[in-house]
Amino acid sequence: MAARYQQPVQNADYSNPTVLIIGAGISGICMAIDLIRRHNCHNFIIVEKSSYVGGTWGDNRYPGSRCDVWSHLYSYSFEASDWTREFSSQKEIHTYLVRTAQKWGLYEYIRFNTIVEEARWSDRLSKWETAVRVSSGSKDAETTDSYTITSDFLVSAVGQLNSPYYPEIPGINTFEGKILHSARWDWNHKTERKKIAVIGSGATAAQLIPEVAKDAKNVTVFQRTPNWVIPREDADIPQWRRNLYRYVPGARRRYRAELMDIRESALFDAIVTNDENGKDLLRSMSLDLMKRQIQNNPKLIKNLTPDYPPGCKRVIISDDLFSALDQPHVALETEKIKSITSDSITTENNEYKVDMIVLATGFRTIEFLYPIKVYGLEGRSIQDIWQGGARAYLGMTVESLPNFAMLYGPNTNLGHNSIILMIEAQSRYISEIIKKVCEAKARNKSLALSPSQQTVQLFNEEIQEKLLKSTYANPTCKSWYKMEDGLITNNWSGTVIEYQKLTSAIRWTDYLVSGSYAKTLTDSNTSHVGRVVEETMIGRFGMKVLFITLSSTAFFVWRHLR
CATH class of the missing domain: 3.50.50.60 (FAD/NAD(P)-binding domain)
Structure with missing residues (x-):
C-alpha cells in the first residue's frame, strides 16, 4: 500500500x-x-x-x-x-x-x-x-x-x-485619468493618441517606453536616476538552429552551457565584482549605443549617463530605448515629482498634462x-x-x-x-x-x-x-x-x-531537529542532494577532437560491418 x-x-x-x-x-x-x-x-x-x-x-x-x-x-x-x-x-x-x-x-x-x-x-x-x-x-x-x-x-x-510598489505622491488619488502599474496592465485601455506619463526608468520602463511611444500622442518619462544600458542584440533563432537543438543529441545542452560560461565568468566579473576592465567595457558599450541612437541632443545624453559604476543597480539591456527617448514627442524629466492633480503631473519647474499614468515603479x-x-x-x-x-x-x-x-x-x-x-x-x-x-x-x-x-x-x-x-x-x-x-x-x-x-x-548539524524521527537525521549527519552541472566541461577544441574521434570510429565500424 x-x-x-x-x-x-x-x-x-x-x-x-x-x-x-x-x-x-x-x-x-x-x-x-x-x-x-x-x-x-x-x-x-x-x-x-x-x-x-x-x-x-x-x-x-x-x-x-x-x-x-x-x-x-x-x-x-x-x-x-x-x-x-x-x-x-x-x-x-x-x-x-x-x-x-x-x-x-x-x-x-x-x-x-x-x-x-x-x-x-x-x-x-x-x-x-x-x-x-x-x-x-x-x-x-x-x-x-x-x-x-x-x-x-x-x-x-x-x-x-x-x-507591486505604488509610490506615495501627493494628489495621486485625485487623478481622473487612467493609472495602472506595469505589473497590472489593462489591455482594455488603449494607448493610442494618449498623453502618457511613465513614472520610473528601470528595466520595465526600458521595455514599455519604446512600445507605448509608437502610438501615443506624447510620452513623458519621469526618471529618478539614469541606468547603464547595453545592447540586447535580440534576434530570431533560425529554423535550422532550432532543428539542430531538437534533433542533434546534446546540441541544445551545449549551447546552454556556453551561455552559462559567459554569464558566470565575464559578466559576473563585470557586474558583481569591482573588476575595472569589465566595468570599462560595460560603460563603453552603453555610451557607444547612446551615441549611435541619440542624434544632436547633448542634454539628453548627459541626463542618461549614470555617475555610478555598472552593476551597482540592475544593468538594462535594450536595442531601442535610447532611440525612443530621442523622438520629438518623448520627453525625459529628471526633476522630482512634486504633486499630481486631476489631469497633470507637476515638478518644481514644469507641469505636464496627461491622460494616463503608467507606474513602472517595481515591487516591494x-x-x-x-x-x-x-x-x-x-x-x-x-x-x-x-x-x-x-x-x-x-x-x-x-x-x-x-x-x-x-x-x-x-x-x-x-x-x-x-x-x-x-x-x-x-x-x-x-x-x-x-x-x-x-x-x-x-x-x-x-x-x-x-x-x-x-x-x-x-x-x-x-x-x-x-x-x-x-x-x-x-x-x-x-x-x-x-x-x-x-x-x-x-x-x-x-x-x-x-x-x-x-x-x-x-548538513543536518546546521538544523535544530526534534521529534521521534530526529535520531535518523542526527545519525546520518549529511544527505546528498547533488546539483545539475550546467557549465561546459569540455572546451570547443576538446569538442572538436571528440567529434572527429567519434566520426572516425563510426566510419570505421560502418566499413567493417557492411
Whole structure:
C-alpha cells in the first residue's frame, strides 16, 4: 500500500496535505515537479492568488515585456523548449510555463484565486495552519470564502517580484485619468493618441517606453536616476538552429552551457565584482549605443549617463530605448515629482498634462512574503525574526520557522545570470528536507527542523562580508537590492556554481531537529542532494577532437560491418 504522501489530496483530506506550496510561478512549478519526479510525493497543494499559473510572467503583460536573460538559460534544465528568439517575450515564456504545468499534471494540485492571509506554526500539532481566503465572485467562494489548511511542511514560492510598489505622491488619488502599474496592465485601455506619463526608468520602463511611444500622442518619462544600458542584440533563432537543438543529441545542452560560461565568468566579473576592465567595457558599450541612437541632443545624453559604476543597480539591456527617448514627442524629466492633480503631473519647474499614468515603479522587494503574516515557534512573528532585514540560511530556511522553506528568498537574487538556475538548486535542497518529513510521517513518527540562530547568523555574516566588496554595495547609488541603511538583502554574493555546490548536500548539524524521527537525521549527519552541472566541461577544441574521434570510429565500424 502506498504511503499517504505518495497519494494526491482527496476530498476527505481537502485541507490536510503533507505539503502546502504558496504560489504557482516558476518556483512553485519547479518545487511541485521535484516532489513528484524526485521523491514520488503527490500529497501536496499549491495555492495561487491569481487565476493562472506563471507568477510574474502571468502578471507582467505590459507592452514589450520580455526576458533579460537568453532564452536557452531561462528554462528548467529538465524541460527544454523550442525557443523562437534569443530573448523570449512574456507570451512565449508564459506559454512555456503553462505547457510545463500541463505536462506534469499540476493543475490537479492547484487551487486558483486563493489568497494566503496568515500562516501560523502550531506548537501543539507540530504543523502549519495556513488561513486562506477565496477570491470573491468565484464559484468556490459560494461554498466557503475562507478556510484553514493544515500541513506538515510549508513552502513559500512567492518570490521577490510579486507585490507591486505604488509610490506615495501627493494628489495621486485625485487623478481622473487612467493609472495602472506595469505589473497590472489593462489591455482594455488603449494607448493610442494618449498623453502618457511613465513614472520610473528601470528595466520595465526600458521595455514599455519604446512600445507605448509608437502610438501615443506624447510620452513623458519621469526618471529618478539614469541606468547603464547595453545592447540586447535580440534576434530570431533560425529554423535550422532550432532543428539542430531538437534533433542533434546534446546540441541544445551545449549551447546552454556556453551561455552559462559567459554569464558566470565575464559578466559576473563585470557586474558583481569591482573588476575595472569589465566595468570599462560595460560603460563603453552603453555610451557607444547612446551615441549611435541619440542624434544632436547633448542634454539628453548627459541626463542618461549614470555617475555610478555598472552593476551597482540592475544593468538594462535594450536595442531601442535610447532611440525612443530621442523622438520629438518623448520627453525625459529628471526633476522630482512634486504633486499630481486631476489631469497633470507637476515638478518644481514644469507641469505636464496627461491622460494616463503608467507606474513602472517595481515591487516591494525587501519585504519578503508581504503581505502574508507568518508566525513561528511560540507565536514569534516574521517581523520579529527579521528585525533589521530579511535573512535566511542559504536563502531558504529561517530560524524559529520549523518545516518551512522559501524559494527565491533573501540573498538569492542574481545580477548576472538566470534566476531559474538558483531556483532549481533550492528546489532540490528543499525537496530533500521534505522527503525526510514524508518518511517520518509514513512511519507514524514526527519530525520538525529549522536552522539554528547561530547557523543563520554565521552564514549571513559571511555573505554580507563578501557583498560589501561587491559592486552592489557601492554607496553612490540606491537600488532595490538593498535597504535604506545599505544592507543588501536581495542579491547572492557569488556565482551560481558556487551556490549550487553549497546546496548540493544538507548538513543536518546546521538544523535544530526534534521529534521521534530526529535520531535518523542526527545519525546520518549529511544527505546528498547533488546539483545539475550546467557549465561546459569540455572546451570547443576538446569538442572538436571528440567529434572527429567519434566520426572516425563510426566510419570505421560502418566499413567493417557492411
